[in-house]
Amino acid sequence: MDYGGGSVRVLILGDSGVGKTTIARLLTTAGPGGGTPAPTVGCTCGVVRHVYHGAEYFVELLDIGGASKYQAARSVFYHNKDGV
Numbered sequence: 499m500d501y502g503g504g505s506v507r508v509l510i511l512g513d514s515g516v517g518k519t520t521i522a523r524l525l526t527t528a529g530p531g532g533g534t535p536a537p538t539v540g541c542t543c544g545v546v547r548h549v550y551h552g553a554e555y556f557v558e559l560l561d562i563g564g565a566s567k568y569q570a571a572r573s574v575f576y577h578n579k580d581g582v
């Protein structure tokens with residue numbers, strides 16, 4: 499597949515329990531998945547193909563765990579981002 503538009507990295511950030519994993523599942527699988535998502539430890543990556551103005555983009559969604567005890571570990575995911 500030709501991703502002529504390149505790749506785009508979007509971070510999904512927020513407190514625990516606000517629905518980050520649910521919206522990541524909706525965007526990447528066209529459905530919320532079954533049941534309550536397990537808590538996200540670290541980061542879960544999803545990929546979605548998006549066509550915009552005739553170009554295909556490879557969109558990486560980084561669903562980043564919001565629990566305060568992982569605060570120090572989160573910054574490793576904040577590099578090379580294109581959106582939040």
Ligand SMILES: Nc1nc2c(ncn2[C@@H]2O[C@H](COP(=O)(O)OP(=O)(O)O)[C@@H](O)[C@H]2O)c(=O)[nH]1
Pocket residue numbers: 512513514515516517518519520521533534535536537538564
């Ligand atoms: N009512 C309602 N519940 C939601 C919505 N999005 C997520 N939830 C529920 O909120 C809880 C936490 O969702 P989750 O995606 O794990 O949140 P995360 O911790 O931010 O990743 C789960 O029980 C979800 O089913 C929403 O838009 N409306």
Ligand SMILES: [Mg+2]
Pocket residue numbers: 518519520535536537538561563
């Ligand atoms: Mg989560």
